[in-house]
Amino acid sequence: MMLKNCRFIITQDDERTILENKDLKINEETKTIEEIGVELAKEPSEKIIDCSTHVVMPGLVNPHIHLFTFQLREHIVNSWNELWNKARELERNILKLRTSWNKALSLIATLGFTTIAPTEICYDKFQENINTFIEIIGGPFIFNKPDRMLGKIVHVSSILNIGPELFKELVDEAFKKNITVSIHISNTRNEVFEFKKKYGKFPIEYLDSIGALRENVTLIGLEWVTSWELKKIASNNCKVILIPSCSMLYALGGLPPIIEFIGEKITLGLGTCSFTCNSPFIFYEGKALLYYIRTSYWSFKLTAQQVLDIITLGNTRILNIKGGTITEGEPANLTIINLKHDNLAPVSMKNIVQNLILYSEPYNIEFTVVRGRLCSPRKNIFRKSF
Ligand SMILES: [Zn+2]
Incomplete structure (x- = not known):
């Protein structure tokens, strides 16, 4: 051709x-x-x-998308916790989940993606149907425990759900099988301080202290990461996926130190996360990232070319695949x-x-x-x- x-x-x-x-x-x-x-x-x-x-x-590659969240668009939610509660309700409704997957895939198919890494509750059923026109690289979505290890990515919804010790077990097991573990972490200030109260350290600081930050770990969100945790992310060669629409829409408040991440040469990717945040068209998310940084830093430090680098080179590195x-x-x-x-x-x-x-x-x-x-x-x- x-x-x-x-x-x-x-x-x-x-x-x-x-x-x-x-x-x-x-x-x-x-x-x-x-x-x-x-x-x-x-x-x-x-x-x-x-x-x-x-x-x-x-x-185009999307390294972080939850297809099952499509049907959550029926709700109006007023907090991050409310979104999680609705997601848990949806998790138990197989009919609604199927509707979500079908509608999400219909939409995704029109947006120019060639590879996506959906992080889903039940994943294997739809893989064969879609894999002809979008390459699927992904694994199960985990709310509470790592009960399955499929695909190239296993996703953990929150460190407080799984607990750091179980997370370390998952990371070690995945490392042996060359599987990436992604995790939403340090999203809200409450979550971070709840963790600190329980474990005496900030989440990434604690994960580092128990050896759970390995190079197969991809951290998502990081709205409330501290400067010393940033150094630990860099020294352990962990990767980071930015989800600016999600951070802004759910009023998570903090800003991942994106310019500092770039300064530390941390591999950055860009994902679209929940369907409730934005259209999963990756250029919309790229634009959101550009606005987010320029507004927060009051500067032109991030260029459109750097955003494209994150979308292409960054997203393929995150998934550990060729291309970009x-x-x-x-x-x-x-x-x-x-x-x-x-x-x-x-x-x-x-x-x-x-x-x-x-x-x-x-x-x-x-x-x-x-x-x-x-x-x-x-x-x-x-x-x-x-
Ligand atoms: Zn997400």
Whole structure:
């Protein structure tokens, strides 16, 4: 398959090269990017996609999303705790959970993702139905205990639910199996001080003291992390997923020290968390991140390019998968955006990244390439029930 005459290719290579008017050839057998160049030779039966009005970028990855929360949108909640209580009610209602998964997947399918890591209560049932047009990398969602270890990620909802000692057991076991453990942590001030009252230390400080911060740990939220805990995150090579809409909507109050994370070279990713917070369109979340930091720090320290780096390079590193760049020989997971709509204009090589982060809309997404296969996500909306 050939993506012919791509208006732009955002490579996300070390120099952040953006190519203009190039062909991109995909080997559907090896599911990799075969060649990038000008006027590439085509096989007689090769499928040609005219991309002269399109930008091709590394496939969008969502490392933190709870599909089951879709149906929670029926409620109006007035606190973080109320949201958790509603989530626990939903956990016991299999019919509503199924509705949530189906509707969430229908929506997700239109948003240009090639890989998602959903963190769910029951996960395996829908995997085979969706895996053809979005690559699923994820594991079970755990409210109370690590009863299953599936996939590349196991998610823990809260350190107070599971307790630090059990969390350490989970991390150690997952480490042996090369599984990442993600956890919402230090979200509200109350939660942090409740933990400190019980264990005598702040959550990350305590986890470090018992050896539970290992490189397979990804920390989510971190609205109330302390400066000394930040150093422990860096020295233990833990990763961090930012969820700005969730932090803001649920009035969690604190701000993860994002600029300081970058200064410590901590791997950052961006997730969309609950469906109740925002649309899971990752560019909306990228824009939220940019506004969040510029408002909080009163500065332009974070750029649109850095946000794109977090979305592409950061999110693939978080999931420990290949991709995040467009390079010959790498897996062919791509997101293809049509520039014909005026919401992205005027567009040039200079402003394309900024315009995608600030102005793009889901209707700009025209194709994805998932494991070398072309998908039209806005046409093939997922409606099959399971
Ligand atoms: Zn979450």
